[in-house]
Amino acid sequence: MSEFIVSARKYRPATFASVVGQQSITSTLKNAIERGQLAHAYLFCGPRGVGKTTCARIFAKAINCMNPNGAEACNECESCRSFNEGRSLNIHELDAASNNSVDDIRSLIEQVRILPQIGKYSLFIIDEVHMLSQQAFNAFLKTLEEPPKHAIFILATTEKHKIIPTILSRCQVYDFNRIKVEDAVNYLKHIAQQEGVIFDEESLNLIAQKADGGMRDALSMFDKAVSFCNSNLQYKEVAQTLNVLDYDTYFSMTDLLLAGDYTTALIRFDEVLAKGFSPQTFMSGLNQHMRDLLMAKGPAISLIELTGSLLERYRQQAAQCDTEFLFGAITLLTEADGKIKQSSNQRLLVELGLMKISGLGKKKNNILTLDESYPLPELPNSIAPISTSTQAITQNQVAPAATTVAQPEVKVPEVQKVQAPKQEEQPQQTRPTTTSRRSSLAGFSISSLMSNTTTRNSEQEEEHASVKEAILYDPQSESKLKAHRNEVITAILEERPRFVVAFEKMEINGHTIHLEVPSQTLYEEIMRSKTEILLTAVRTANISGALELSIKVNEQVQIARPIKLEDRIKHMTEKNPQLMELKKILDMEYE
Numbered sequence: 359m360s361e362f363i364v365s366a367r368k369y370r371p372a373t374f375a376s377v378v379g380q381q382s383i384t385s386t387l388k389n390a391i392e393r394g395q396l397a398h399a400y401l402f403c404g405p406r407g408v409g410k411t412t413c414a415r416i417f418a419k420a421i422n423c424m425n426p427n428g429a430e431a432c433n434e435c436e437s438c439r440s441f442n443e444g445r446s447l448n449i450h451e452l453d454a455a456s457n458n459s460v461d462d463i464r465s466l467i468e469q470v471r472i473l474p475q476i477g478k479y480s481l482f483i484i485d486e487v488h489m490l491s492q493q494a495f496n497a498f499l500k501t502l503e504e505p506p507k508h509a510i511f512i513l514a515t516t517e518k519h520k521i522i523p524t525i526l527s528r529c530q531v532y533d534f535n536r537i538k539v540e541d542a543v544n545y546l547k548h549i550a551q552q553e554g555v556i557f558d559e560e561s562l563n564l565i566a567q568k569a570d571g572g573m574r575d576a577l578s579m580f581d582k583a584v585s586f587c588n589s590n591l592q593y594k595e596v597a598q599t600l601n602v603l604d605y606d607t608y609f610s611m612t613d614l615l616l617a618g619d620y621t622t623a624l625i626r627f628d629e630v631l632a633k634g635f636s637p638q639t640f641m642s643g644l645n646q647h648m649r650d651l652l653m654a655k656g657p658a659i660s661l662i663e664l665t666g667s668l669l670e671r672y673r674q675q676a677a678q679c680d681t682e683f684l685f686g687a688i689t690l691l692t693e694a695d696g697k698i699k700q701s702s703n704q705r706l707l708v709e710l711g712l713m714k715i716s717g718l719g720k721k722k723n724n725i726l727t728l729d730e731s732y733p734l735p736e737l738p739n740s741i742a743p744i745s746t747s748t749q750a751i752t753q754n755q756v757a758p759a760a761t762t763v764a765q766p767e768v769k770v771p772e773v774q775k776v777q778a779p780k781q782e783e784q785p786q787q788t789r790p791t792t793t794s795r796r797s798s799l800a801g802f803s804i805s806s807l808m809s810n811t812t813t814r815n816s817e818q819e820e821e822h823a824s825v826k827e828a829i830l831y832d833p834q835s836e837s838k839l840k841a842h843r844n845e846v847i848t849a850i851l852e853e854r855p856r857f858v859v860a861f862e863k864m865e866i867n868g869h870t871i872h873l874e875v876p877s878q879t880l881y882e883e884i885m886r887s888k889t890e891i892l893l894t895a896v897r898t899a900n901i902s903g904a905l906e907l908s909i910k911v912n913e914q915v916q917i918a919r920p921i922k923l924e925d926r927i928k929h930m931t932e933k934n935p936q937l938m939e940l941k942k943i944l945d946m947e948y949e
Contacts, residue, residue, distance in 0.1 A: 365577040369549055373430050374416055377409050378545045378573055379537035386532070387417050388429035396421060396479075397530045399502055399511040401487075403518040404534025407572030413534075414483045414512040415441075418449045421510070422477030437477045448474045448481060455486045463490070463497045470501060470509045479510050487513040488520035495522050503528050536571025539563065539663035545573065546580055550591075555584055557591040559666040560605065564593065567663065568600055603635060605668065608647035609675060615687070616679060618720030620713045627712060637704040638695070641711070645691040651676045652684040686718045832903030835869040842899040849898045850891055857884060857891075860909070870906040871895065881911050 402410040424435040440446040569576035586599040597604040654676035865872040
């Protein structure tokens, strides 16, 4: 039995051409080698497993090759053979995670002085350079800025933000990207063919997505899946060994939510929990699935990191989903995701989200059934036409006592009808005369179903506005406020004396109170107390309805108020002439 070597080491790229997903960086390095424009220090930064150290080794081998093929090493000369066999004295690798002290850097500086034995350059590859201490960075600065001609430094790190600016300014910085799912899948296909492994494309897609842009992680998962599946990668088994939910779970769940079948959706969710997955894992995956469906509805399909038949499957289900449904689902799932960590019952939170999303699907289906392209069902003979005469008024309708002609009932969705208390000598409020609508099919009336769609919408909007006006506002608001103006101002100023400037010139127009304030600060203070002010006005003036408050910032209000002593006395005496008599009686002086 031959010795097993993990795929991450066995198939580690040995040339620039074999590096996966970093074409821009490898092209730049190759051009620099061909032109002889080599910098003395490089910084390779990026996520784990994207090829930073690999590119550093390929670059080190290429610049010391005696017979290069363009920018690629020949792998035949003594320098290349010594590198491949691990006995090269020109390439030094230092792990800064375990050698991060000043003494380690001093030892490195001593090695920099030694000339290379074979080739032109001595390469110093420092991995995880961000782990160096502050003192070690400072000790390294001078050598990094002005090294000997034969010395080249290649620094690698996953946390660029931890590198001090003085180090960054001395290096050529190369930012490595996350490896795309498509590139990772293609490389996994190549390795599977080399190893004689049977696979389906969905399995490789799952591995590449789980790796999250790291090729080393993808190869480790590939080895694990091959061991579990016995060299025959099947999608279900790969999902099981990687402990991830398969795509079928999310596709079937989306179908149930689209149909509005929340009962079956909750049963499927329970099955997911029984497999050992957390509610947060399921919700996060479903949110990603909804996002991919939204991207698949148009040109943005290129943003989905999937390939082959799986991408076509997303396109087909996206065609069945309404954009409004997907937006609503993503919004609900995102809100729940922000609350789930603090929730004491995570399962209930996810179940509530699923029921809300299924409600979106049910609403979509109801709208489709009411479309004009669908024939209206025949009504049974027992259903009589709805009359608009006064005899059609039901017993539940409340008619005012003083009205001689009965009015038809007005029903408006989502507006709660509240009967205001009777006011003595109050003129009867006229209610708009409209056709009575009774719910007979899915909450819609027969007459509205048979009318033109555009006309129906406009009638409902007008009816809604008129009824809302009649319910929310008292038609005698203006007269009541003007009659009780002083009482309203006194009641408000008892609780908020600072508002005297604003309410001295209070104006009333309909159900709106208009104020002018001298500053933005006072405006914000009044707005914070808006609810209490309006409630005080409603109670004091005995108004049976809502009020509005309009505030305008006018700096001239402050100028108009008296500032000097003489002006203040004149202002006070105009408001209360008895002050002059009090002054004479007490023989007081103005101060």
